[in-house]
Amino acid sequence: MSNKEQKENQLEIELSEEVSEGIYSNLAIISHSNAEFIVDFARILPGVPKAKVKSRIVLMPQHAKRLLMALNDNISKFEDMFGTIEVHEGKQGFPMNFGGPIGEA
16 A cells, blocks of 8 residues: 555544543443444442443444454553453442442541
8 A cells, every 4th residue: 555545544533622631430331222332431439329421422333343342452452561450340340439438527
């Protein structure tokens, strides 16, 4: 492929300042229909019984699978550099108290 063809096939990605700051999420909820996957990114906080969804991404099944493959590839590269990522699943799957002391007012 020539240099000109490569430039023609490149996609320019624009990232606004607001989006570049990112949104912190410590919980993802994934659901699907026959036509799409929905990924809700939420944040749960200690002592708060409700998780607020901060972002929702809707994907076609093909894009969801591409995302899975890209995540697998990136996790593998990360673990090659920094070691295995350990996931500790308890009975609930996610510690609602974050494992720390319970605050009192």
